[in-house]
Amino acid sequence: MNKVPMTVAGAEKLKAELNRLKSVERPRIIQAIAEARAHGDLSENAEYHAAKEQQGFIEGRIKELEHKLAHAQVIDPTTVRANGKVVFGATLDLMDEHNGQQVTYQIVGDHEADITAGKISVSSPIARALIGKEQGDVVDVQVPGGQRQYEILDIRYV
Incomplete structure (x- = not known):
């Protein structure tokens, strides 16, 4: 895989977003899913389905950021x-x-x-x-x- 050029500032911005997603957003959505599950029947539980959809988005973005950083050639x-x-x-x-x-x-x-x-x-x-x-x-x-x-x-x- 070819390396993709990126500035130091660009790499830092991606790292900060990745850290926020892993340390703040991921735990928040896991808690929201747990609370929605506690409400019972999942088939008609809008909060549960919304939280699961948001979890999918967050996990996808985490993978995307990790991929970009793994293939970055950081240039100062x-x-x-x-x-x-x-x-x-x-x-x-x-x-x-x-x-x-x-x-x-x-x-x-x-x-x-x-x-x-x-x-x-x-x-x-x-x-x-x-x-x-x-x-x-x-x-x-x-x-x-x-x-x-x-x-x-x-x-x-x-």
Whole structure:
């Protein structure tokens, strides 16, 4: 199985969710199932069926998180020797040449991507076009809305 790149922050977020599911949510749902069982007939017990459904969701999410973490290649951008080049985990200040707007993006793993938080997937068209480039480079990117040009204003490894 190929390793999937993930930032340290992304891995920590998954570990925190996994810990919460195992230490808080799993015991809570087990207690809810026990209480619902105590009410008697399970065939018409809505609380029991809802709790069992929620348990299935929680157990599925635990398995999903464990799988993601087991196959993660955690990369710390602060320790990468990038020599001023755009690499996985780098945070970039870009100027959109079309409208003059400045944007800041961090290149992260597919599971961490959140455009509203300025985190773009390493497999996105923008990230693929930027990887390997340097400060001052102007990069053409094919985006759903057409062709865009970005100038790399700054690259940080934080």
